[in-house]
Amino acid sequence: MKAAVLKEFGSPLSVEQVPDPALGTGEVVVDVVAAPVLPYAAEVFSGERRYPLTLPVTPGAGAIGVVRACGPDATRLAPGDWVLCDPTIRSRDGALTPDITLQGLSARGEGGLLLQRHYGQGSFAERLLIPTENAVPLGPIDPADAGRWLGLTLCLVPYGGFLAGGLRPGETALVSGATGNFGGAAVAVALAMGAARVVAPGRNEHALAELRRRFGDRVATVRLTGDADADSARMAAQGPVDLVLDILPPAAGPAPVRAAAMAVREGGRVVLMGGVGMLDGAELALPYRWLMRGNVTVRGQWMYPREAPPRLIALARAGLLDLTHFEVTEFTLDDARDAVAHAAEKSAPFHLTVIRPDQ
Known part of the structure; x- marks a missing residue:
């Protein structure tokens, strides 16, 4: 062959x-x-x-x-x-x-x-x-x-992250890396799973506008400025944010990941699926006291569980996940x-x- x-x-x-x-x-x-x-x-x-x-x-x-x-x-x-x-x-x-x-x-x-x-x-x-x-x-x-x-192979990765974080219908999800290839798929998957709102931060204004055009008012876009504290506050203001999914590539570095993670509400969840530190870059640091007193759950997730592919296919067959995007x-x-x-x-x-x- x-x-x-x-x-x-x-x-x-x-x-x-x-x-x-x-x-x-x-x-x-x-x-x-x-x-x-x-x-x-x-x-x-x-x-x-x-x-x-x-x-x-x-x-x-x-x-x-x-x-x-x-x-x-x-x-x-x-x-x-x-x-x-x-x-x-x-x-x-x-x-x-x-x-x-x-x-x-x-x-x-x-x-x-x-x-x-x-x-x-x-x-x-x-x-x-x-x-x-x-x-x-x-x-x-x-x-x-x-x-x-x-498109299913692209969507499966963030779908695994949302399953790991226990995303429930009616919740607000934040996708760190929403203007990227996997991040855009994550926005579509979160909405297909019933998220009431998806917060989509990024620096690319054209990509942010495109997300708004595709998905309407259920997506709240936030243009990142590089000021971590200010960016985190602006992301949190779109919430309360129940779940943060980070899917940024290695080149992004830890700063935007940290800003997104700290936008989560008390009792919220953070799922890490991106590439921070993968190429010997700086690692992600989160404040111990903030995690403990805020009852924040942080977990890593690589890929997805075995049952994810047939479930995602069902979402597409039902029209909830629109592959015509x-x-x-x-x-x-x-x-x-x-x-x-x-x-x-x-x-x-x-x-x-x-x-x-x-x-």
């Missing part, structure tokens, strides 16, 4: 013939119809992000595709089914703390690297091997819309390099760069 291969960090992707995946028990082979290209894919492939990734590798995290073949233990999936390929692969021999690899992208610890030995090859390919539980049924879709359904730009597999460059250039909210191996 044809695949895009990263042989060394800093080298361009090469499109070549690689062996077809070999199906085993507990596995599914999927014909990839659409694969997402992350806005920061170029940073991963250059080595700048220092993600644990065993080379050579076919990159690509997640896909929309059609089941080609199932292992003998599959009881509901069948060839021809449309599925979302969940890239968060968990070990099966660690129920309390499973090792995790993000297929075609990264890994957590030594156990995650062990998983990469078998499930490391990602979705920039004609076919993809995944565990049976990672093939999530979509139901019938129009093949022409496969790229737009990849996403603008899709498609590339063939042969043009994978161009797709990576385009994704970096078009990293604004609701832009999807997609590789279509079926074309």
Whole structure:
């Protein structure tokens, strides 16, 4: 089969013939119809992000595709089914703390690297091997819309954060990083989950205006000035803020994360999903006394629980999560390099760069 291969960090992707995946028990082979290209894919492939990734590798995290073949233990999936390929692969021999690899992208610890030995090859390919539980049924879709359904892979990350924070209908959520690619998706997800209001801070006035245009009065935008105390007060004034989700990238630094976190109400929750300190930058510091006397809960969340993908699909099927917000730009597999460059250039909210191996 044809695949895009990263042989060394800093080298361009090469499109070549690689062996077809070999199906085993507990596995599914999927014909990839659409694969997402992350806005920061170029940073991963250059080595700048220092993600644990065993080379050579076919990159690509997640896909929309059609089941080609199932292992003998599959009881509901069948060839021809449309599925979302969940890239968060968990070990099966660690129920309390499973090792995790993000297929075609990264890994957590030594156990995650062990998983990469078998499930490391990602979705920039004609076919993809995944565990049976990672093939999530979509139901019938129009093949022409496969790229737009990849909006689910973007939304799943903040959805995991809101699940971790226990976001309830009628609450006010604050998305730290709302003008970014994942942040814009977070705004849409919070509203789909029933948030009465979403506070959206940022420096990009055009992106803030675009959020207001898309979602109306349920989104309260706040232009950040860089004065942490003043920014925090202006964000808090849009509340009371029940839950803060931080999803800022590493380059943002800890200052805006701290300002957003401290806008939460007494008894509120803060969920950290961003990249502060990831590239040896300054770490986040929060006041002990403020946390204790304010009864504030702070927790980290990496990705999402196993049950998140089918639940998010249900939100989209019900029309609560509107995937038509996403603008899709498609590339063939042969043009994978161009797709990576385009994704970096078009990293604004609701832009999807997609590789279509079926074309």
